Amino acid sequence: MIPQAVLNEWYPVAMIALVGPRPGRQTQLLGSDIAVFLEDGQIVVQGAKGQRLAVTLRYGHVWACPGTPAHDLFPIPEADQPGRRLVDCGVVRVKCSPLRAVENFLDIAHFPFVHTDVLGAEPHTEVGRYEVQIREDSDEVWATKVHFYQPQAAKSAAGGIVTEYMYRVAAPTAAVLYKTCPNQPDAWDVIGIFVQPLTEEFCEVWPWMALFDDTTPQADLIQFQQMIFLQDRSILENQIPRLLPLDPGKEIPTQADLTSIAYRRWLKRKGLTYGAQMVAA
Amino acid sequence: MSGMWVANGLSQDLPLGVVMAGAWQGAELAIWRSASGRLSAWNDRCPHRGMRLSHGFVRGETLSCIYHGWAYGTDGACSKIPAHPAMVPPAAIKAEVYQCVEAEGVIWVAPAGSDVDLPDLSGLAAVRSVTVQAGLAEVAHALPGFVCEGAVWRGQLDGAAVALVVQDRGALVRIHALGTGDRVKVSRWLDGMMRLAEQGVLA
Numbered sequence: 001m002i003p004q005a006v007l008n009e010w011y012p013v014a015m016i017a018l019v020g021p022r023p024g025r026q027t028q029l030l031g032s033d034i035a036v037f038l039e040d041g042q043i044v045v046q047g048a049k050g051q052r053l054a055v056t057l058r059y060g061h062v063w064a065c066p067g068t069p070a071h072d073l074f075p076i077p078e079a080d081q082p083g084r085r086l087v088d089c090g091v092v093r094v095k096c097s098p099l100r101a102v103e104n105f106l107d108i109a110h111f112p113f114v115h116t117d118v119l120g121a122e123p124h125t126e127v128g129r130y131e132v133q134i135r136e137d138s139d140e141v142w143a144t145k146v147h148f149y150q151p152q153a154a155k156s157a158a159g160g161i162v163t164e165y166m167y168r169v170a171a172p173t174a175a176v177l178y179k180t181c182p183n184q185p186d187a188w189d190v191i192g193i194f195v196q197p198l199t200e201e202f203c204e205v206w207p208w209m210a211l212f213d214d215t216t217p218q219a220d221l222i223q224f225q226q227m228i229f230l231q232d233r234s235i236l237e238n239q240i241p242r243l244l245p246l247d248p249g250k251e252i253p254t255q256a257d258l259t260s261i262a263y264r265r266w267l268k269r270k271g272l273t274y275g276a277q278m279v280a281a
Numbered sequence: 282m283s284g285m286w287v288a289n290g291l292s293q294d295l296p297l298g299v300v301m302a303g304a305w306q307g308a309e310l311a312i313w314r315s316a317s318g319r320l321s322a323w324n325d326r327c328p329h330r331g332m333r334l335s336h337g338f339v340r341g342e343t344l345s346c347i348y349h350g351w352a353y354g355t356d357g358a359c360s361k362i363p364a365h366p367a368m369v370p371p372a373a374i375k376a377e378v379y380q381c382v383e384a385e386g387v388i389w390v391a392p393a394g395s396d397v398d399l400p401d402l403s404g405l406a407a408v409r410s411v412t413v414q415a416g417l418a419e420v421a422h423a424l425p426g427f428v429c430e431g432a433v434w435r436g437q438l439d440g441a442a443v444a445l446v447v448q449d450r451g452a453l454v455r456i457h458a459l460g461t462g463d464r465v466k467v468s469r470w471l472d473g474m475m476r477l478a479e480q481g482v483l484a
């Protein structure tokens with residue numbers, strides 16, 4: 001039985017630009033077959049029994065809710081800001097819990113080891129103190145004042161810099177990060193990952209970006225993000241247990257894991273347990 | 282069978298500074314050799330966030346996890362957390378350690394605290410390891426005249442002693458071969474035995 005709280009959330013199920021007529025995109029959501037297709041100029045998400053799911057089109061993606069939407073899809077105001085370039089980065093299939101994929105996105109301590117010489121490099125491995133809160137007004141997890149040394153923080157970054165980050169969990173399987181922008185010091189680059197929970201142990205990850213960058217060719221931007229997520233995949237498919245433990249159990253978090261701790265606590269509090277392991281193991 | 286020794290390869294196949302995946306019964310292991318040659322076998326799960334330690338990297342006398350670089354010494358204790366370089370890791374952060382020894386060129390693993398004796402392979406020399414795409418029954422069938430003592434099958438090849446240390450992995454079998462005679466001859470004979478066992482699966 002999937003908890004009602006899980007069913008009433010929004011999940012990404014397709015890239016808008018790629019949706020075609022029937023049979024369209026045959027995929028899964030929370031373990032059930034769905035189809036995403038165009039009908040009379042409208043995008044439809046249809047369940048296995050022929051039922052139509054609630055749909056929202058935002059941030060380049062099709063979002064569906066298998067239950068009764070508990071709220072509107074989360075806002076990303078930067079998506080409407082003039083001058084930003086919105087980039088859909090395609091999809092990476094990962095054999096892991098959708099929650100593990102989000103947790104990994106919120107993690108910085110792995111940069112020097114998994115994204116070596118790109119997002120991090122030894123000996124610059126220290127994760128300083130940062131702030132984490134579960135914001136009651138928006139019901140989101142936020143991490144702010146995160147600083148990290150990066151050899152090549154973005155496609156447009158030439159050399160090493162200290163990058164500042166903010167992280168935000170906006171939905172159970174969607175997170176957004178804000179990072180200082182090499183081309184515009186007073187603005188933030190915005191990168192989202194929208195994770196489609198196919199099953200509890202299998203997901204598709206859709207990276208998405210809203211950048212101030214007019215010069216880097218689209219193909220290079222996409223290739224850069226794809227490379228990063230493929231590196232992450234080698235980790236995500238090899239974590240034990242496969243489901244995300246909401247209680248630490250055998251795991252030992254440190255101060256650098258504060259965002260992960262808050263994310264797990266938030267999921268538990270809201271009963272968003274699809275892809276989670278409830279028994280400590 | 283609770284504390285038995287399980288063979289996990291030949292010494293010659295695990296060079297200095299290398300980590301590999303292994304198994305003890307159902308438990309998955311990371312088995313590694315430090316720069317100075319010390320062997321260790323641990324549960325293949327990093328105490329931090331569960332990454333497989335067999336994907337990690339060896340530096341000197343430590344094995345580091347590939348995810349966040351936590352380093353563990355040969356006793357399994359965490360010696361470094363790169364995200365907090367100034368912090369001395371608490372003693373509680375420790376990999377789950379198995380016993381790991383090598384004798385006559387075979388790497389053996391048993392749970393900590395087990396006091397079962399190692400199979401006696403003295404006088405034999407390691408030849409090579411092979412993976413047979415067959416079950417234990419087909420392998421047994423391909424070894425007429427061999428006597429099974431636990432994980433070790435003993436027999437003769439042209440008058441010279443041969444011992445096969447067998448690691449049952451379900452759909453396949455790992456065999457670590459030792460012998461007293463001509464290594465090339467033992468190796469060729471192994472190829473034939475493998476073919477026979479794998480044909481047995483098809484038959």
Ligand code: FES
Binds near residue numbers: 328330331346348
């Ligand atoms: S999971 Fe091993 S260091 Fe984090």
